[in-house]
Amino acid sequence: MKKILVVLGCIIFILQATGCSSAGSGKNGNNKIVVWTQAAADHPEGKMFASRVERYNEANPDKLQVEIQNITRAGAGSGYIDKLNAAITANDMPDIFTLDGPDVAAYVDAGVIGELDSYMSNGFKEGFTDSIIQQGTVDGKFYAMGYSDSAVAVMYNEDMIKALPADIQAKVPAADEDWTWEQFVALARDIDTYAKSSSDAAFADYKLAVSTLLSDIASGSYETGTYYFTPLLWGNDSNIVAEDGLTVDGVLNGEKSLQALTSYAQLFAGDPLASASEPEKAFHTGKAPLAVAGFWYVNELKDNYPNLKYRTVRYPKMSEGYSGSYTPSGSWTFVKSGKITDEEKSKQVVEVMEWLTNDQAAEEYYAANGAIPSRKNAISVINTNTDNAYYNEAWTVMQYQVEKTNKARPVSVGYPYLSETFAKDVLLKIAQNQAADSETIQKYLDDTVKKLDMEFAKYKK
Amino acid sequence: MKRVKKALFYLLAIALALQFLIPLVWMILSSFKIDDTIYKDLGTIFAVVPHFPDLTLKSYQELLGYYNIFQNLFNSLIYASITVLAGLIINSIAGYSLARFHFPFKNVVMLFIIALMIVPIEAIILPLFLVVHDMGLINTMAGYLLPFFVNVMNIFLFRQNFMSYPGELIEASKVDGLGEFGSFCRIVVPSSVPMYVTVGILTFLASWNDFLWPVMAISNSGLMPIQVALNAIFSDTYNIFTSHMMAALTMVTIPIVLLFVVFQKYIIDGVVRSGIK
Incomplete structure (x- = not known):
């Protein structure tokens, strides 16, 4: 009996002795500004935020001090998002927090985040790239300051392409040339036909023509699919949802969307060129000569696959005549709590947000992490003059797209569901069932629209 | 007959044990390789058998x-x-x-x-x-x-x-x-x-x-x-x-x-x- 009491006593003592004092959670009050981010504290991203905050506090000792908490996320955001949503429910939310760009509209609709226009410095908003402004704007008001941008291009394996006959090689565009999805699929088809009949050593490990990361959708990362392939609809002057963010009928299942998705489906027609279950790192290891590649590939290839000779060309346009923006963009953003009632505090909160996302911050984030700057003035900081020509070319292409052709994903209060449903019920289904005819695809789209309409009915007032 | 049964039993037991052990061995060996080698070795015997020239402590040092x-x-x-x-x-x-x-x-x-x-x-x-x-x-x-x-x-x-x-x-x-x-x-x-x-x-x-x-x-x-x-x-x-x-x-x-x-x-x-x- 005594032993048990001693053990329990010890446990209580340890709990009390090591109990960490409330370091920012709890009611924030007006004596500090609390910032939550989804970056891990030990990671360069978390460290760079912490460093910016530290310098803000040093430079402004007479103002409210800023306290940052970097909360680790898992996968697309769980962990961090769960904690954020719980804090919102408990009415104990931080003053500033991060959200993934496409999720902003849902939080605006819930009245959780506050608009920034009336507190921002003159001209600050205009300093962001166009797609970052689009991403942060809901119903004409600006809510979210993106601290980095993103880009997707097409990469090819130089050794494999050089092993092809000259007529096929000629189909590969230059890094500064636009090309169409049709040309991309035709190139992939030619490569596939050649690879399957060739004994060239360059194709010894060949498994499929194009790596698309569709396997990510199958494993639950739906956003990758929507992020990668919605641009095919944009490039055909269509979208997955109308401007109001809730109308899908006539848009997602409209003629232009059907056209774009039927073209997408050519990757899986007959002898498939891509797969919903492709080998892990298929492009990196020479199993796929082509890849639809996110900006993160650039540093990954430089650091982990130094022997891979890869080249980068622009993301293909669905329709040659289309002149609007169409390439993938967007990333995580800083938003302001909508519960702050003190005007003075609101002003300082936005001042801190500007400090965390200004030109200098964007440059620092690029230096620390390779994050694409979200500020027009900072894009030039991307180093395209290193001694690695492949790295330089990749960044030159992505830099061009960020400046000229990037477009934000749709602003919709139901975006998470929209993205998941589109990726799972359209993109993945086409790939898995190798559905290439427009009748089948139209049916997938109509079914998806029905599903989305039922979900979106709750948002329509 | 008894010996054959016993041998079959052990074979089955070994096969079952390997099924559980192989992912663990792959994980440990991969932790001593660079990414390029991990994926190149995938599908070959070197995924689960150490090839000492390829092993390095780099990942642990960086991590x-x-x-x-x-x-x-x-x-x-x-x-x-x-x-x-x-x-x-x-x-x-x-x-x-x-x-x-x-x-x-x-x-x-x-x-x-x-x-x-x-x-x-x-x-x-x-x-x-x-x-x-x-x-x-x-x-x-x-x-x-x-x-x-x-x-x-x-x-x-x-x-x-x-x-x-x-x-x-x-x-x-x-x-x-x-x-x-x-x-x-x-x-x-x-x-x-x-x-x-x-x-x-x-x-x-x-x-x-x-x-x-x-x-x-x-x-x-x-x-x-x-x-x-x-x-x-x-x-x-x-x-x-x-x-x-x-x-x-x-x-x-x-x-x-x-x-x-x-x-x-x-x-x-x-x-x-x-x-x-």
């Missing part, structure tokens, strides 16, 4: 440069140990009460316990957060650990174990002058060590593998357990190193494997005693 893994491992060890210690005391007493005593609504309590066993943690995480928050315990060690001292599954396992305990022994100890609690501590507990070890390991594992609750309940990064660091490595979109993931997983797995190796005799015994197979 430990990025993340304070040892601090996270230490935190996890402390949290898991406290949870195991407190959990064994509380849950075994509860299980013993349900097995040996008669009190009103005992069956209703048991029904609730069984019903709660099927509720996943994700379903109660928000209410749990709100309760702990309203108690002012968010971002405290108490707020993090207290909710998991009581575990319905462990209460159930102890109850099952104590149900089959010979009542005569307890009665005899009472005749010898021990009280109810004395009998429990001096007679029942010492002869139920396998059950305690089994439940202890299950509790340790649950605490060791928990990610969601620590993120919800703690904000101080210095106090985060290993799973939080692990998720940070896995969700890194800027520095995607499979070798880092494998190195981190290896470091996280080794203590658990050691635990099983040391206590395997008790685990099997405990599982048999509880009637849970």
Whole structure:
């Protein structure tokens, strides 16, 4: 009996002795500004935020001090998002927090985040790239300051392409040339036909023509699919949802969307060129000569696959005549709590947000992490003059797209569901069932629209 | 014929063991390779057989440069140990009460316990957060650990174990002058060590593998357990190193494997005693 009491006593003592004092959670009050981010504290991203905050506090000792908490996320955001949503429910939310760009509209609709226009410095908003402004704007008001941008291009394996006959090689565009999805699929088809009949050593490990990361959708990362392939609809002057963010009928299942998705489906027609279950790192290891590649590939290839000779060309346009923006963009953003009632505090909160996302911050984030700057003035900081020509070319292409052709994903209060449903019920289904005819695809789209309409009915007032 | 049967049995056993061991061996070997080699070796014999010229400590050096893994491992060890210690005391007493005593609504309590066993943690995480928050315990060690001292599954396992305990022994100890609690501590507990070890390991594992609750309940990064660091490595979109993931997983797995190796005799015994197979 005594032993048990001693053990329990010890446990209580340890709990009390090591109990960490409330370091920012709890009611924030007006004596500090609390910032939550989804970056891990030990990671360069978390460290760079912490460093910016530290310098803000040093430079402004007479103002409210800023306290940052970097909360680790898992996968697309769980962990961090769960904690954020719980804090919102408990009415104990931080003053500033991060959200993934496409999720902003849902939080605006819930009245959780506050608009920034009336507190921002003159001209600050205009300093962001166009797609970052689009991403942060809901119903004409600006809510979210993106601290980095993103880009997707097409990469090819130089050794494999050089092993092809000259007529096929000629189909590969230059890094500064636009090309169409049709040309991309035709190139992939030619490569596939050649690879399957060739004994060239360059194709010894060949498994499929194009790596698309569709396997990510199958494993639950739906956003990758929507992020990668919605641009095919944009490039055909269509979208997955109308401007109001809730109308899908006539848009997602409209003629232009059907056209774009039927073209997408050519990757899986007959002898498939891509797969919903492709080998892990298929492009990196020479199993796929082509890849639809996110900006993160650039540093990954430089650091982990130094022997891979890869080249980068622009993301293909669905329709040659289309002149609007169409390439993938967007990333995580800083938003302001909508519960702050003190005007003075609101002003300082936005001042801190500007400090965390200004030109200098964007440059620092690029230096620390390779994050694409979200500020027009900072894009030039991307180093395209290193001694690695492949790295330089990749960044030159992505830099061009960020400046000229990037477009934000749709602003919709139901975006998470929209993205998941589109990726799972359209993109993945086409790939898995190798559905290439427009009748089948139209049916997938109509079914998806029905599903989305039922979900979106709750948002329509 | 007997020999053939035996040989077949061993072959099957080896094949089954390999099926479980190969992923573990692949993980450990991959943690000593660079990413390029990991994927090049995939599908070849070198994925699971060491090719020494390819092995390097680079991933461990880089990982430990990025993340304070040892601090996270230490935190996890402390949290898991406290949870195991407190959990064994509380849950075994509860299980013993349900097995040996008669009190009103005992069956209703048991029904609730069984019903709660099927509720996943994700379903109660928000209410749990709100309760702990309203108690002012968010971002405290108490707020993090207290909710998991009581575990319905462990209460159930102890109850099952104590149900089959010979009542005569307890009665005899009472005749010898021990009280109810004395009998429990001096007679029942010492002869139920396998059950305690089994439940202890299950509790340790649950605490060791928990990610969601620590993120919800703690904000101080210095106090985060290993799973939080692990998720940070896995969700890194800027520095995607499979070798880092494998190195981190290896470091996280080794203590658990050691635990099983040391206590395997008790685990099997405990599982048999509880009637849970």
